[in-house]
Amino acid sequence: MTSPQSAVLTETAASRPGAEWWRTAVIYQIYPRSFADSSGDGIGDLRGVTAHLADLEDLGIDAIWLSPFQRSPQKDAGYDVSDYCDVDPIFGTLDDFDAMLAEAHARDIRIIVDLVPNHSSDQHEWFQQALAAAPGSRERARYMFRDGRGENGELPPNNWDSVFGGPAWTRITEADGSPGQWYLHLFDTSQPDFDWTNEEVREEFRRILRFWLDRGVDGFRVDVAHGLIKADGLPDYTPSPEGGSMGGDEANVPYWGQDGVHEVYRDWHLLLAEYDGDRALCAEAWLPTPERTAEWVRPDEMHQAFNFAYLETGWDAAALRAVVDRSIAAYSAVGAPSTWVLSNHDVVRHASRLALTAENPQGHGIGPDSPGQPIPEVGLARARAVTTVMLALPGSAYLYQGEELGLPEVIDIPGDARQDPTWFRTNGERYGRDGCRVPIPWTSDGAAYGFSPSGESWLPQPAEWATLARDVQTTDADSTLSLYRTLIAQRAAYGLGANDLEWIDVPGGADEAEVLAFRTGDLTVVANTGSTAVPLPAGRVVVASGPLGDGTLPGDTAVWLAQD
Structure with a gap:
């Protein structure tokens, strides 16, 4: 199947098994509300994305x-989705989406859309029907309603x-005013979990998948891809207080x-295979080991x-x-590429995270009172170096908007400006994810640093954005x-995404605990994670x-060397 919007890519996208585009792609995450605002309401939108596609094409x-x-x-x-087949008015219209998709495809840029199957909004038509229906009804069976103890x-x-934070169950009031059943929400109370044992949910x-595939999208990033099915009997469970919020630290x-x-993804795999152009599914699955992932x-x-x-x-x-060793072995064993990533909308930006000196579990965020505050220069140097390593590794890589500008986590967001549910549900004990979601800067002296023509911004932008703006x-x-x-262009030129990796001796007898060195095709990659300079190999x-x-490689620095 090929829609008019997808034709530009799919006519030439047919590939032999093992050479699909997603195996080696560099994919850029856009958090739409923080990317570019075309309307002036302080919230990014789809027209803002379209307006900056040339900048992303230039990035490579x-x-x-x-x-x-x-x-x-x-x-x-x-x-928290209330209608999976429409665009929220704050972001535009379906026509705006189609125009963006067509323009992206004209620039040979594919589009992956986020899909949230674990839960819906409590404003979704189905959940409203469930609230009005009786226990044991078809409407309730679409969600995880249970009687209380x-x-x-x-x-x-x-x-x-x-x-x-807080309990994962909320009790409803039945239509007759009596206390009723409870519904499960692994996230906010406004996000009831679907019951994926229900065939109606699966259908x-x-x-929904076909709706977007028919419009021409190239794939889906699946939110909470590891969370759809719950254990039989819903047994009690108390997670480790030191663990990350999404479960990646525990089995x-x-x-x-x-x-x-x-079973769900095997079914989706077959559905996507009906469409031209190597449509792809990407899992957000926080699991304890690469082997499990x-x-x-x-x-x-x-x-x-x-x-x-x-x-x-x-x-x-x-x-x-x-x-890296464990990942390549685990993914290669099932014929898949590793999909490397360093930042996204749920974690502290790696330009700050790599310079933290205290534990910071995923989802907790950092604020002005957090221990182990990062040193900006150290964090940026390490972020640049670890990205230099990542983009040389075999497989695919995801980038998060603004990391190409070296943006740090925004730490000093006033409490009354924060919007992450984590901040509210923990009564301010966890700062949450707002710090990595602040709208990005395009111009040093423009309104809202070029983010919005009105100067509005749904989260406050720091003054340092002026020095980090794209212009x-x-x-x-x-x-x-x-x-x-340069990294993205040279990665493509040397075919690094499809290369094998071979570890080599670190230069000059340096400490292996501080220096990483490998060969990939015609390149040698060396990274110095220590503080003392080491000899630079020839190349x-x-x-x-x-x-x-x-003739030396300083600490917190990485380099690609050509052997020609």
Whole structure:
């Protein structure tokens, strides 16, 4: 099947197995509300995306992943969907989406859209019908409604906590005014979980997939891809307080990574295979090991799964080598590429995270009172270096909007300006994810730094955005933007996404715990995670993450060397 919007790419996109575009692609995540605002309301929109496609083409990326833009009350920034087949008015219209898609395809940029199948908004038509219906009804069966425990059902069905803090169950009032059943929401109370044992739910999502595929989208990033199926009996479970909020640190969680979820993706795989152009599924699946994550990308399931093990690895040569080895082995064993990533809309930006000196579990965020505050210069140097390593690795890579500008986490957001449900549901104990979602800067002296013509911004932008704006960095050969452009261009020129990797001895007898060195095709890649300069191997410098010494590689720096 080929829609008019998709024809530009799919006419030439047919590929042999093992050479599909998504295996080696560099994919750029756009968080629409924070990318570019064309209307002046302070919230980014689809026309804003279209207006900047030339900038992304110039960056050299292969595809865009759009975070949710579907109709939503925006209780969780669009991850609470009320209509999966329409565009929320704050982002524009379906016509705006079609125009953006056509323009992206004309520039050979593919479009991946976010899909949120674990839960809907409580404003979704189905949930409103469920509230009006009786216990045991067809309408209630689409969601996880259960009777409460206790003599009068006054206790929740189990002890599960929400990812955002607080209980994962909310009790409803029945139509006659009496206390009623409870419904599960692993996230906010406004995000009731679907019951994926219900065939009606499965058929509805087949319809949703076809709606967007027929419009010409190239794939889906699947939100909470490990959470659709819950363990039989919904047993009590208490997570480790030190763990991340999405379950990636623990095994055998009754609401994460259940075996039954794989049936869903096998079904979706077959559906996508009906369409031309190597349409792809990418899993957001926070799991304890690369081996577990690789289960999501077996040949008949999804095509990509974010390598969160790499994202969560600190700036340490031995640890990075170990996670790269383990990842390549795990994904290769099922015939899939590793899908590398360092930042997204749910984690502290890596230009700050890599310089933190205290534990910071995923989803907690950082604020002015957080321990172990990052040193900006250290964080940026490490971020540039670890990205230089990542873009040399075999497989695909995802970038998060603004990281090409070296944007740090915004720490000093006033409490009354924060909007993440985590902030409210924990009474301010966790800062949440607002710091990585602040609208990005395009111009140093424009209204809202070029984000919005009115100067409005849904989250406050810091003054330092003026020095990090795209227009300032465009002509600066040493800027982070110039580094990313060069890395992406040379990655393509040397075919690094499809190369094998071979570890080599670190130069000059340096400490293997501090220096990472490997060969990929005609390039040698060396990264110094320590503080002492090490000898630089022979070779022509293709790109370096920072200034090099006289024959040496300084600490917190990485380099690509050509052997020609």
